[in-house]
Amino acid sequence: MTPFHLAFPVRNLEETRAFYRDVLGCAIGRSSDTWVDFDLFGHQMSAHLRPETASAANDGKVGDKLVPIPHFGAVLLMDDWQALANRLEAHDGIDWLERPMIRFAGEPGEQATLFIRDPSGNALEFKGFRSLEQVFAH
Structure with missing residues (x-):
């Protein structure tokens, strides 16, 4: 890739x-x-x-959760995702939108996910998969 x-x-x-x-x-x-x-x-x-640019996010529905649109981030293997989640949870001042959780449990494409905002208000999502073959599973 x-x-x-x-x-x-x-x-x-x-x-x-x-x-x-x-x-x-x-x-x-x-x-x-x-x-x-x-x-x-x-x-x-x-x-x-771009100090004059306000971050204007709208929500979109994924499963039963509302997530900010737009957002960006990275797809990680589960061990790397867990290390990042632990790092963020240990850091004071994280602007959490969605704390670490499992989405689509037991289904194709099961994933761990978390959402945060950076200091400018940009929404970031980090996903964790046990195998990268699951990224596009349906």
Whole structure:
């Protein structure tokens, strides 16, 4: 699988840098006065300074839960997902939208999931699967 690239707006580069580096554990790539690249589990995420851009999320229904739309994140193997979930639960000040849980239990595509917001209000979802073959199972 090849990495994807996503550019997203943020209100403050320094708080964004601290969150993605110190909370999520992302390595920092290239940067300037108006953007910074992060390595989010092998994917290139580019935070662009847009202090005037408000994050406007709407909810969409997945199963019996409402989730913020838009959102982004990463699909992880279960051990990596659990390590991230433990790291986030141990960190003070996480803006939880949905605490770690199992969705579609016992069904094809069973997954662990959690939702948080970054300091700019961007919604992130991290999914965990026991096998990557389950990602598109139905």
